[in-house]
Amino acid sequence: MLDPLARLGRAGIDTLEQIGRGHLLLLGILSGFADLARRPRLLIAQLYAVGVLSLLIVAVSGTFVGMVLSLQGYYILSQFGAEQTLGVMVAASLVRELGPVVAALLFAGRAGSALTAEIGLMAATEQLSGLEMMAVNPVKRILAPRFLAGFISMPLLAAIFSALGVVGGYFVGVGLLGVDDGAFWSQMQAKIDLQGDVRNGVIKSLVFGFVCTWIALFQGYYAVPTAEGVSRATTRTVVHSSLAVLGLDFILTALMFGD
Amino acid sequence: MASVGEPLVKIRDLHYSRDKNHIFKGVDVDIARGGVTAVMGPSGTGKTTLLKLIGGQLYPDSGTIHIDGQDVHKMKTSDLYRLRMRMGMLFQSGALLTDISVFENVAYPLREHTPLPESMIRKLVLLKLEAVGLRGARDLMPSELSGGMARRVALARAIALDPGMIMYDEPFTGQDPISMGVLVKLIRSLNDASRLTSIVVSHDVQETAGIADYIYLISDGKVVDQGVPEKMMDSRSEWSRQFMKGLPDGPAAFHYRAPELEQDLMG
Numbered sequence: 066m067l068d069p070l071a072r073l074g075r076a077g078i079d080t081l082e083q084i085g086r087g088h089l090l091l092l093g094i095l096s097g098f099a100d101l102a103r104r105p106r107l108l109i110a111q112l113y114a115v116g117v118l119s120l121l122i123v124a125v126s127g128t129f130v131g132m133v134l135s136l137q138g139y140y141i142l143s144q145f146g147a148e149q150t151l152g153v154m155v156a157a158s159l160v161r162e163l164g165p166v167v168a169a170l171l172f173a174g175r176a177g178s179a180l181t182a183e184i185g186l187m188a189a190t191e192q193l194s195g196l197e198m199m200a201v202n203p204v205k206r207i208l209a210p211r212f213l214a215g216f217i218s219m220p221l222l223a224a225i226f227s228a229l230g231v232v233g234g235y236f237v238g239v240g241l242l243g244v245d246d247g248a249f250w251s252q253m254q255a256k257i258d259l260q261g262d263v264r265n266g267v268i269k270s271l272v273f274g275f276v277c278t279w280i281a282l283f284q285g286y287y288a289v290p291t292a293e294g295v296s297r298a299t300t301r302t303v304v305h306s307s308l309a310v311l312g313l314d315f316i317l318t319a320l321m322f323g324d
Numbered sequence: 325m326a327s328v329g330e331p332l333v334k335i336r337d338l339h340y341s342r343d344k345n346h347i348f349k350g351v352d353v354d355i356a357r358g359g360v361t362a363v364m365g366p367s368g369t370g371k372t373t374l375l376k377l378i379g380g381q382l383y384p385d386s387g388t389i390h391i392d393g394q395d396v397h398k399m400k401t402s403d404l405y406r407l408r409m410r411m412g413m414l415f416q417s418g419a420l421l422t423d424i425s426v427f428e429n430v431a432y433p434l435r436e437h438t439p440l441p442e443s444m445i446r447k448l449v450l451l452k453l454e455a456v457g458l459r460g461a462r463d464l465m466p467s468e469l470s471g472g473m474a475r476r477v478a479l480a481r482a483i484a485l486d487p488g489m490i491m492y493d494e495p496f497t498g499q500d501p502i503s504m505g506v507l508v509k510l511i512r513s514l515n516d517a518s519r520l521t522s523i524v525v526s527h528d529v530q531e532t533a534g535i536a537d538y539i540y541l542i543s544d545g546k547v548v549d550q551g552v553p554e555k556m557m558d559s560r561s562e563w564s565r566q567f568m569k570g571l572p573d574g575p576a577a578f579h580y581r582a583p584e585l586e587q588d589l590m591g
């Protein structure tokens with residue numbers, strides 16, 4: 066039996082080892098980008114699998130979130146007679162927070178889990194070993210295009226989420242609740258700032274895309290190569306990604322809007 | 325290039341363990357150039373593990389593996405990959421890429437490592453598939469193949485680049501008698517026609533003894549016997565005779581290490 070101190074030590078070493086492996090894997094992936102320039106088709110296929118296939122869920126969710134924001138916002142704002150600023154409220158919440166964060170959570174659930182399962186199964190069925198023996202580096206050929214695809218898709222998905230959210234908010238606010246059409250848009254135009262709001266939102270979603278895809282690929286690549294191992298890895302991807310997104314969002318928000 | 329008489333693969337005092345499972349306890353094996361060397365042994369003795377060690381996918385605890393005079397486990401990654409280009413490996417499971425067709429699987433190494441034009445790739449792939457009798461299955465997906473067919477496609481892929489050395493992990497398992505005969509002939513003729521070096525891992529004593537030039541018997545982490553096939557059949561070692569003739573009784577155990585059955589059943 067291990068005494069508690071030894072167990073704590075072991076857990077610490079295991080964690081450090083995982084972190085080390087994760088970073089080595091990331092280095093391997095990044096060094097695969099040079100190859101990718103010569104094989105753009107690999108990237109395009111993954112942009113479709115990771116990005117385009119996530120489009121529907123992101124678009125629908127964005128619309129509904131915008132509609133709900135508008136309903137809730139109107140309820141509060143109208144108590145102060147400020148319903149003219151509904152557009153600003155909806156757009157700012159979406160661009161600064163909900164767009165990057167919710168899109169990233171959906172991305173982890175839709176694309177991240179799929180990536181982990183795919184890579185994990187490829188490992189379990191020896192396909193990755195097979196590639197290695199064919200002198201093809203699976204980290205460069207299989208992981209790198211998926212990573213880049215995730216990194217590129219995330220900000221685009223977040224932008225689509227926010228844009229459709231604004232449209233959803235517009236329909237509810239202006240269409241249903243009778244907020245003035247001109248005020249909705251002009252207030253938004255005046256108050257939403259390209260630097261402070263939009264750029265920071267994009268930075269957030271770039272960070273989230275990076276982290277979520279990294280976690281998904283890491284979990285898949287180092288999954289225990291069995292059915293159970295892959296299923297656990299898939300769950301871990303969603304849990305770890307979600308926590309990472311929410312935690313990083315707090316840190317980034319504090320850094321960007323904290324002063 | 326080392327001299328022709330030198331073995332292509334030289335394994336010396338190889339030790340390897342997985343967790344607490346000591347798989348190799350000092351193995352010495354020489355794989356002769358241009359010959360078919362068979363590695364046989366009971367299930368679970370580490371034959372697949374040995375091939376992965378030779379391919380540089382696993383690292384030994386101690387001991388060395390030299391291929392063509394170079395230490396596989398001390399090479400730079402880029403050199404290792406260059407070496408693997410001259411090595412074919414038939415995986416026990418086939419290890420085909422499941423999201424592309426049979427044709428594309430066999431074409432994969434060609435597309436990766438050669439600048440050949442599409443028309444040439446097509447010809448080569450069809451020739452390799454013809455050799456394993458699956459030219460007609462070129463448009464199937466790997467999920468639509470039987471286990472034996474998948475293994476044969478994997479063989480076609482392993483020989484696609486005309487490697488200098490091929491490792492076959494259980495090539496005969498799951499083959500019907502006809503395919504089996506064809507495969508046995510194919511492995512032998514590949515070897516003789518292109519001066520290939522082949523390592524065959526198998527349980528099928530008859531077939532393997534039929535094509536091998538030299539046989540290593542591995543059990544319990546050690547080479548227990550070695551020699552040319554004829555000698556192995558009536559080896560001095562009782563253990564080898566039992567294994568080669570497939571007799572149930574003798575010094576070799578059919579069971580994985582376990583307590584006595586009665587004791588286990590009674591709890």
Ligand SMILES: Nc1ncnc2c1ncn2[C@@H]1O[C@H](COP(=O)(O)OP(=O)(O)OP(=O)(O)O)[C@@H](O)[C@H]1O
Pocket residue numbers: 342345347366367368369370371372373374416
């Ligand atoms: N991924 C793994 N993790 C832990 N132990 C393993 C793993 N793979 C194999 N082993 C162990 O290593 C030993 C050798 O396995 P290996 O697959 O090399 O056997 P083998 O000789 O090829 O058997 P078979 O003839 O049935 O294919 C076995 O005892 C097995 O329990």
Ligand SMILES: [Mg+2]
Pocket residue numbers: 371372373416493
């Ligand atoms: Mg095996």
